[in-house]
Amino acid sequence: MGLPPYATTGQRIWYYSFRVICGLILFFLIAPIITIIPLSFNAQDFFTFTPEMLRFDPAGYSLKHYQAFFGTEGAPWTGLIVGALIGLAVFAALFYWRGSKNVLPIIVGAALGLVIGKMWGIEGTEWMTPLKNSLKIAPVATLISVSLGTLAAIGLSQAHVPFRRAIMAILISPMIVPLIISAAGMYFFYSRIGLQGTYWGVVLSHAALGVPFVIITVTATLVGFDKSLTRAAANLGANPVTTFFRVQMPLILPGVISGGLFAFITSFDEVVVVLFVGSVGQQTLPWQMFTGLREQISPTILAAATVLISISVVLLVTLELLRRRSERLRGMTPG
Secondary structure: OOOOOOOOHHHHHHHHHHHHHHHHHHHHHHHHHHHHHHHOOEOOOOOOOOHHHHOOOHHHEOOHHHHHHHOOOOOOHHHHHHHHHHHHHHHHHHHOOOOOOOOHHHHHHHHHHHHHHHHHOOOOOOOHHHHHHHHHHHHHHHHHHHHHHHHHHHHHOOOOOOOHHHHHHHHOHHHOOOHHHHHHHHHHHHHHHOOOOOHHHHHHHHHHHHHHHHHHHHHHHHHOOOOHHHHHHHHOOOOHHHHHHHHHHHHHHHHHHHHHHHHHHHHHHOOHHHHHHOOHHHOOHHHHHHHHHHHOOOOHHHHHHHHHHHHHHHHHHHHHHHHHHHHHHOOOOOO
């Protein structure tokens, strides 16, 4: 929205000053992240821009750090085909709108599946094992977070639930309490029950961190939910389970998926809790990056960071598309 013709001098100054301030804040937040991407293509083993890179000399750029990250052994065609099919199915299910002719979900899904198939076909590399561990831990933790968080949000949305505000505050406390405190508490608790250093210990700890995100997003979706629909389904003879899956779940599904994406990002990028709860067998990609920065300054970390940035961007784009779809389902104008 532009300035109206009758705007005063003060309004014009604030109009342009506000945009300059927002641009500076955006640059302050994005610049460190954007800098990593070109550095990951450095032909030298440096964390700085070489003279060749500044001159845009092709000799200053290389894919050797990505080769070190993904490995040099090619994955079998079976892994590539299966990965492509899985990626295609998942993204088609996430992005498909009835009547839509958009082929972007198919392209993105197939590309992601090829990457997954490539990664899964490489064994014994320094970076692939932590990445596989992250891909084994994050989906299971996300599934648990979505299941528990959705049920909690639906229960707490009922007005007759006693102390629901206090319960809500307790459930979202992992977002407020410093992560180091949560990690220390999980370590002492899981060590007493025998889960410290195990796969399920890491999964449950990540699920505990993801539940608050699911609760908040699903609760926000339930704010605009018409409860008369569930009462109408009950009057027509549907039991609570049928009502939930056939009436309520399709309408709150964008919020559920959004919370799941937040939980997945939280689990995939988390390093503090896994340092306390996990063992060498559960070493994740962020753990490997943290260890690499402390013990050996390897530029391959930049390639790993670029991969994580790409995954985060894809998930955020997915989240925005789901938000717009949710607004359309409610009859709102996406914006």
